Amino acid sequence: MRGVVSCVKHGGSPEENVYSVVDADSGSCRTFKSTIVLKEGELAEFEPEDGIIRTAAISFDEKIAKGVVDGAGASAKRHVKNKPYKHGQKGLDDATTKMWPKLSAAARLFIRKLLLGVPIMIRFHNDADGSSGAYAVYKALEELGAKTGIGAAGNISWKMHRSVAYASDDASGDYMLSNGYASIEKPLLLIIDFGTSVESNSGIDVVSKRFDIIWLDHHPLEKGFGGFSLEHYINPWQYGGDSNYTAGFLACTFARTFSGVDVSDLAEASFIGDYSEYSRPTESGRKLSMLLDLLTSDTSIVTGARDSNLSPEGINSVVIDGKRTEELLDYAKNKLDEAIAAALRSVKMQKAGSARIFIVDFKDVRDDTSRYPLPGRFASKLLDKVAELNPEPCVVVLHFNRFVSVRVDKKIADKTNLLGAIREMKDAYTNVDSGGGHMSAGTIKLSNDENRNEIIRHFVNTMKRNLEA
Numbered sequence: 184m185r186g187v188v189s190c191v192k193h194g195g196s197p198e199e200n201v202y203s204v205v206d207a208d209s210g211s212c213r214t215f216k217s218t219i220v221l222k223e224g225e226l227a228e229f230e231p232e233d234g235i236i237r238t239a240a241i242s243f244d245e246k247i248a249k250g251v252v253d254g255a256g257a258s259a260k261r262h263v264k265n266k267p268y269k270h271g272q273k274g275l276d277d278a279t280t281k282m283w284p285k286l287s288a289a290a291r292l293f294i295r296k297l298l299l300g301v302p303i304m305i306r307f308h309n310d311a312d313g314s315s316g317a318y319a320v321y322k323a324l325e326e327l328g329a330k331t332g333i334g335a336a337g338n339i340s341w342k343m344h345r346s347v348a349y350a351s352d353d354a355s356g357d358y359m360l361s362n363g364y365a366s367i368e369k370p371l372l373l374i375i376d377f378g379t380s381v382e383s384n385s386g387i388d389v390v391s392k393r394f395d396i397i398w399l400d401h402h403p404l405e406k407g408f409g410g411f412s413l414e415h416y417i418n419p420w421q422y423g424g425d426s427n428y429t430a431g432f433l434a435c436t437f438a439r440t441f442s443g444v445d446v447s448d449l450a451e452a453s454f455i456g457d458y459s460e461y462s463r464p465t466e467s468g469r470k471l472s473m474l475l476d477l478l479t480s481d482t483s484i485v486t487g488a489r490d491s492n493l494s495p496e497g498i499n500s501v502v503i504d505g506k507r508t509e510e511l512l513d514y515a516k517n518k519l520d521e522a523i524a525a526a527l528r529s530v531k532m533q534k535a536g537s538a539r540i541f542i543v544d545f546k547d548v549r550d551d552t553s554r555y556p557l558p559g560r561f562a563s564k565l566l567d568k569v570a571e572l573n574p575e576p577c578v579v580v581l582h583f584n585r586f587v588s589v590r591v592d593k594k595i596a597d598k599t600n601l602l603g604a605i606r607e608m609k610d611a612y613t614n615v616d617s618g619g620g621h622m623s624a625g626t627i628k629l630s631n632d633e634n635r636n637e638i639i640r641h642f643v644n645t646m647k648r649n650l651e652a
């Protein structure tokens with residue numbers, strides 16, 4: 184049979200190369216080893232049932248190569264649904280309908296890359312929201328593969344991302360990874376649930392020519408962010424929605440453009456994880472959210488190693504094991520209860536107009552032997568707790584080494600103007616080097632901690648001034 188080499192994954196030596204070959208007649212993509220060295224775009228003869236290419240009439244036929252790419256494009260189109268998915272909540276569905284042309288265009292690109300065996304890199308934020316989105320895409324791909332065989336030869340890599348910015352280091356890593364491949368089309372980068380901070384601009388600069396990029400996000404639109412100029416940048420804020428339309432839900436919707444897989448629990452897990460007003464908690468959604476929160480905080484539970492990468496496959500291995508899941512949920516609950524009790528013992532409170540600001544040093548909360556809970560997400564849970572105990576609207580400021588995490592009761596989010604206060608700190612101090620987030624959740628990161636206490640004091644006073652105005 185005859186096919187076009189669509190992607191070469193370079194091994195340590197040429198014999199270890201893995202070739203993705205698209206059958207010129209059927210359009211299906213498979214991987215082969217080869218006894219001769221081939222280049223992307225070349226025609227190869229191969230035996231259908233053999234995993235090795237031995238005889239290859241190597242040539243380059245532009246017409247056949249173009250036919251293969253066009254065929255993948257046409258096939259991708261057939262796999263993407265025209266009719267917008269409906270969740271049954273107006274705010275969500277209105278935004279989904281407006282976004283659908285963008286989402287389905289992105290999905291057509293995604294499926295085409297998949298059909299061609301071109302490298303796909305998927306980065307997702309390491310929280311319940313980002314990981315539920317990645318897991319939904321994973322499940323959709325599994326279903327698509329089982330039904331059609333598409334993606335079996337996929338060069339897909341997953342990377343859990345521990346920050347809200349796509350820094351130039353991250354981009355260099357992706358760039359280097361892509362150097363391990365040669366393909367007839369650009370590789371694809373899919374980003375799920377990163378922020379819109381300008382700190383990502385340098386990373387975007389590094390990869391924007393090298394990759395086609397699909398960027399699914401739901402953070403407020405920050406001025407100067409370079410991601411907006413990407414062709415496949417999709418954010419509900421641009422379509423009448425807001426942060427309550429979670430990135431996890433957006434990725435679930437993206438997955439639904441080409442798959443009928445049931446990801447409703449994952450959508451709910453993302454709503455719970457990001458405190459979305461669209462949350463209609465179910466028992467299974469609640470459990471999944473807590474489990475994803477735990478696994479993305481402490482990867483050693485899945486991989487055995489701290490700070491290691493976590494893939495949706497790893498998440499899936501736990502989710503399908505009911506007994507292990509229950510044990511882990513108990514463990515998470517105990518850890519969280521201990522941390523809340525410790526925080527309530529050490530918290531400092533300040534009055535700010537009719538609101539209250541609670542300041543906590545995370546060192547008093549969790550020891551360093553464990554990764555769970557992580558400070559940012561713990562700040563959200565602590566806000567829930569202090570809101571339960573206080574009739575006044577509350578703000579939580581939690582600091583941990585060079586990080587300051589803030590959570591604000593939604594009722595006073597406008598008045599607190601958290602994002603404005605963060606910007607003020609950036610302007611006032613040279614060592615405040617990243618920060619941002621949502622109106623009711625944000626983080627400041629310091630490049631060094633020489634004037635840490637002064638910055639925290641100034642920051643709290645700024646929010647206090649806003650609240651008292």
Ligand SMILES: [Mn+2]
Pocket residue numbers: 312313376401429430431457
């Ligand atoms: Mn999110």
